[in-house]
Amino acid sequence: MSSRAEDTPSPRWGTGKPTINDVARLSGVSKKTVSRVINRSPLLNEDTRKRVLEVISELGYVPNPQARALALRTNFLIGLIHDNPNAQMVLNVQQGILEALQGTDFEMIVRPVDRGSAAMLDDVRHFLQRQRLYGVILLPPISENDALARLCDEAGCRYVRMGSAELDDADHMVASNDREAVRAATAYLIEQGHRSIGLIAGPHGFRSATERRQGFEDALAEARIKLPRSLIAEGNYTFASGLAAAEKLLDLSPRPTAIFASNDEMAAAVVHAARQRGVDVPGQLSVIGFDDTPISAHIWPPLTTVRWPIVSMARSAALKLLSGIGESDSEVAEPSMFLSTLVRRASVAPAPNP
């Protein structure tokens, strides 16, 4: 069937799109001048620029990204490197990045990695060196890996890390202040009269987990409430682990009257476990989560939770990467810190009278 020459796949695109040569010829200037127009060179005669621009739009010319990438030794791609946090978060981040890339020549390329794999760093190194990405955005928890950030730098690749606390200098970081947000959430429980409050912490080694835990402890310390170790259970941000942790806490006697779970999925598990054993939420147990993922509003009762502005953070991260590209006016520095807020729904009630 196939009559392909020798050994290579047949190209499927050959058909003529106008190139920079066509533009140059038709506008009577050199390629380089056209190139200057494209790249917004400041040293250009206004007349020539206008003339070239006219020809460009007339021809519908668009510069070829492949050729640019070859010549510039940099692709017009922004990479998203992440290791499997929850789906909603990854998608929100993608949305934010794409909002920032809207209208630019950049595209987004997604790269999941396997934290834990020994080859992870090498994989990423090769990925960066081969694809010549313009820059990458690192999602938590992998963004907390300092070796990875160093690697990006060494590979000559810009990077911005997203996280739950200041992980890097302002140019390389976008963060939410989880600690303060959780402190406020816990203070809200205390306001409602709760004194025995359980914590489902995130997995060991996660910055977000320690930040949220510290915020929790801050609030209790402020109110001079003792925190016995038994009121702390650890999960790994999954529903299943939340279920196990919740059961441990609900088995306590006296039972805590409130539980803060370090993310929504584990908070949903708390509600699930409570219902299974007939403990009314929020009548007998108040619950607060973290993330404000859709699930939090969809379960019963709707979950009080901490909303962090993940889409804005991602957009800002991408803009940080691109800063220095566009029109150099309107270059306002992108913010690095984002505040999370408490979303009050139905899963919290005043503490029951003993």
Add this chain to the structure above:
Amino acid sequence: MSSRAEDTPSPRWGTGKPTINDVARLSGVSKKTVSRVINRSPLLNEDTRKRVLEVISELGYVPNPQARALALRTNFLIGLIHDNPNAQMVLNVQQGILEALQGTDFEMIVRPVDRGSAAMLDDVRHFLQRQRLYGVILLPPISENDALARLCDEAGCRYVRMGSAELDDADHMVASNDREAVRAATAYLIEQGHRSIGLIAGPHGFRSATERRQGFEDALAEARIKLPRSLIAEGNYTFASGLAAAEKLLDLSPRPTAIFASNDEMAAAVVHAARQRGVDVPGQLSVIGFDDTPISAHIWPPLTTVRWPIVSMARSAALKLLSGIGESDSEVAEPSMFLSTLVRRASVAPAPNP
């Protein structure tokens, strides 16, 4: 600070990675021969091939994708084009695609589009023409747009459409048989003694919606059960729309004893609405959803639902795109149809005695 020349951004990658020239020189052959080795040309002396391969691994040489893209007029990128279905689904698809791309030179590039936007087709056309993608995978519901598929073809871009029914010929499609799966799910409700079963249909114009509705009707017809129009409500696959539809059905008198919702999110809304008005699930109301998203297992009661093998489908779609690339042995045609299965959990019980 910066001493950049004239008008262009400074390249950040310049540092010497070995090129095909280095390999050629060191192994004493021509560039073309090295190229042949890279592209697995069949007509090659085994000795030369081995020698070249040695030099390649010695140098750690990796071909530059940008240069290849320019020469071949095709990028080594697989695009994922989608318009905002639910997060879990998009992420599952990404996972499947990436599994297929594992170990190849291909990367995945994600492109959300705005169905409904008048400029959508033009946007995609420009995207394809500029990026010179090797191929794209179209996600439902945008995959149902025939004009889009035609456009891909015209742009010279391979494509595979994912969907709920046969949308295209086998080379360009990967589908699940939603109709049969829903028929079976509904039959299960009928087996449990239910005779008054409500349907929350998907949005008008979605192939998945009509397929699922037809499956529902098939089962009722088989059992010779009449389906009054009042037992059909329409949603748009969102929780909110499911809530509205559920309220309409639960207001009916007599109330249906079971509801099939065309996706999990709407099914979760049914459970939510039922709880709000004190209707016990599954005691007084059985519920079945579709998708087997995580939410279905996490709410209370855990949802009986239809699981479709979305990850496998996406993997298969990507492999279809790549077929003809790798070692030409082991070229088994990728399947085009995937069967969905019923996952029985706690949201279904025998119909209550009237």
Add this chain to the structure above:
DNA sequence: TTGTATGCGTTATCAT
């Protein structure tokens, strides 16, 4: 089976 010369579309150098 292998090599030579040339093209892919853009940017960089160094002139003028």
Add this chain to the structure above:
DNA sequence: ATGATAACGCATACAA
């Protein structure tokens, strides 16, 4: 302010 010419790294036609 602009242009001629050489990269960029690989693939292809054609020759040997």
